[in-house]
Amino acid sequence: MTHTPYRRCAACGTRRPQGELLRLFRASDGAVALTVGRRTGRGVYCCPHEACRSKTLGKSLYAKKLGAAKVVDEKLLRGQMQNLAAELEQRNGAVRHGENHR
Numbered sequence: 001m002t003h004t005p006y007r008r009c010a011a012c013g014t015r016r017p018q019g020e021l022l023r024l025f026r027a028s029d030g031a032v033a034l035t036v037g038r039r040t041g042r043g044v045y046c047c048p049h050e051a052c053r054s055k056t057l058g059k060s061l062y063a064k065k066l067g068a069a070k071v072v073d074e075k076l077l078r079g080q081m082q083n084l085a086a087e088l089e090q091r092n093g094a095v096r097h098g099e100n101h102r
């Protein structure tokens with residue numbers, strides 16, 4: 001294993017290994033796309049927790065930060081995030097819960 005890059009969640013500010021965060025980025029067509037893991041380019045990271053996903057979407061943080069040219073179908077994006085978050089949690093198994101919960 002090489003070193004793990006840490007990234008900060010746009011919603012709660014928690015730093016996590018990149019592989020534990022959802023990543024929103026601007027695709028070549030200007031739309032916002034979703035992935036996990038390392039890619040180059042500008043991105044917005046977000047914990048898989050529902051609270052953080054909602055906050056990131058709700059504030060349109062991603063759109064501002066990414067300078068996305070296209071308005072995204074937010075419902076679609078929300079669904080995608082949910083699926084990916086579930087996948088992430090399964091894959092990581094030991095995703096730490098409650099770190100930043102009050």
Ligand SMILES: [Zn+2]
Pocket residue numbers: 009010011012013014046047049052
């Ligand atoms: Zn978060």
